[in-house]
Amino acid sequence: MSKRSAIDHTRRKLLAGAGGVVIIQATSGDWIQVAGAADAADPQRIRVPGAGASKLGVRSPAEQPTRQPFAGVVSMTPLQDLHGTITPADLHFERHHAGIPEISPEQYELLIHGMVERPMKFSLADLKRFPATTRICFLECSGNLNRFMKSKITPQMLAGLTSQSEWTGVSLATLFREVGVRPKATWFLAEGADAALMTRSVPASKALDDAMIAYAQNGEAVRPAQGYPARLLLPGWEGNTSVKWLRRIELADRPFMTREETSKYTDPLKDGTARQFSFVMDARSIITFPAYPVTLEKGWVEIRGLAWSGRGRIARVDVSVDEGKTWTTAALQEPVLPKAHTRFRSLWQWDGNPTAIMSRAVDETGYVQPTLAALTAARGAGSLGYHLNPITAWHIGADGQLQYRGNA
């Protein structure tokens, strides 16, 4: 079946014979008359000039994306309300450990010290003076699976701790050359300026790969909730390591074993050991439409969602409309960028029978998004905190209502 025939004609209003609107088929050159005829017949026609050009373009009153912060520490991106791949900066997810500090750009300094030849402090102006780099990538909290809510779960509430921006800043490798990182320095500590003094240990090799100090997001200055005036950005790694309000980097020859990597952000395994430094976010996908709270009508629907991988590009997204029995390949929106939210779409004709729809991401390394059962079998039930990227199913009832009932 071609895409052309995939749309149900009965949903559109065929105008032949439709009352109230005069349509004159254009057969002569008298185009102005035709336009005028359609115009005069239209009660919706706006005849009064609207508001003038604005200082800042505001949202329509009818389009007010909602984000209800949870316990003051989390705000989740409304994935079900978004299109494409960019997250507006004010809707980027937030996860704070001690709120949002206010930092003066004039007083801001980034200290780089430890196993370096020349310990230095960099002002914000200093950072902006270095050669800049820009990239689009996702940022995802490693705790991005809601295991608390049991019903009425939207994509936002289930997995809204992932967002995507175009980030600009200075490559950390550039700063490391500037301070003269010593060959034996294999790790660094990244410390935030917030009251939590958020600290994480990061392998120095990530700096030589693609780490950056970001001072801009989606074209403008990073916003305070995202680390203003500058944050670490580790593309593809768990969000918590992209330390916001970055104030200090210390080079060393071993990890620092901060509280954030012992009491948290470590994954207990079923054999009693723990997986430590699980930095990379594995490939994942989620259908963002249709999903709760949508009520589906019978007929054609374009299933839409996001897929991403911390290991590189998304290679394929499979979609199942029969509870995982069979899978088809979704279309991926170009350009498919590495470590980036990738929009997938797949046409489907719903016959009105209850079923479940789900998606499965495959990245360029061949990694296949697992089921929750497979994750649990591999790691044990004690590991259900971080790095859970299970296949997500939306169940559809005979009434067309979509519901989340736990992961497939």
Next chain:
Amino acid sequence: MSKRSAIDHTRRKLLAGAGGVVIIQATSGDWIQVAGAADAADPQRIRVPGAGASKLGVRSPAEQPTRQPFAGVVSMTPLQDLHGTITPADLHFERHHAGIPEISPEQYELLIHGMVERPMKFSLADLKRFPATTRICFLECSGNLNRFMKSKITPQMLAGLTSQSEWTGVSLATLFREVGVRPKATWFLAEGADAALMTRSVPASKALDDAMIAYAQNGEAVRPAQGYPARLLLPGWEGNTSVKWLRRIELADRPFMTREETSKYTDPLKDGTARQFSFVMDARSIITFPAYPVTLEKGWVEIRGLAWSGRGRIARVDVSVDEGKTWTTAALQEPVLPKAHTRFRSLWQWDGNPTAIMSRAVDETGYVQPTLAALTAARGAGSLGYHLNPITAWHIGADGQLQYRGNA
């Protein structure tokens, strides 16, 4: 000279012997002690939790991009304040002919009629039900050269009628198949719902190429100033043809000759004839940093700017730091997308002597951005209204102040 040595060390604060901050070189494994020492010595240390997670992330009070609307009809993007390539939706340039209409998404309808098999009206929900497509591209007003201001001109005031977004919507080709456009229909009229009843004639071939009806911009619903709830988007073509608040498309076998393409948006030539339907925006570039009002210091600076072409990808950007005598090739930020703002960067060491810096874009068709003199010679002095994409120079005085003095 390598990039590594391109940074002036004297600008950074070397910490060896610096007063007021205790830095203990890490030579043992006692990292916590080292961290504590640095912490205790820092009066900037934040010890009180900040504001909680927010419903909408706001800008820092220190970062408030300014846009002063001109005569109620124009707001220009502050190019000198932006990084990367995405323009925040609320800073996208505005050019209105009758202000910003308020349109209810429930009442919105798009009529497609004329030389079609099945004239139809599409609601916003109808448009969203069709297969969607997403692309990043620039949108530029064809009048994007300020010829009125004579001094104190920023990139925003000079050429801020260009912006870039990630747009999502339905391909116009999809809708044309839906209504059954007749083979003889070679043009269509696009009509806006604003009180100006903005109308433009567009070749039907553009619909089969890459035209879309966009309902989303940078992830969220298109904002009212950008055509909410849906606008035409003609990538690479003069902005005025991407009709906002699109209410009607009429297919025909010839252009409609509306007032917007006779009294305006037509280019008089020196032989007394006029160039009509000059849709495509030619390749252009502008240095956004350093530019007025920056005062430059002697030493290394990364020259940064934007380049774009309505004909496809930017192939090369040349930069001159000696008033156009010699040129070097700038680095282009990947990915270089077709019909998209492309960030270019070029390192330069200013020796303190007065000069002028300028950029010249070359697109994949081989088109080279011209000088204003060449444009004037080709078109005559009467043509200085639309489609002016001259090489732009920023003059630098011995005091480091940058000034615009007319185009090179």
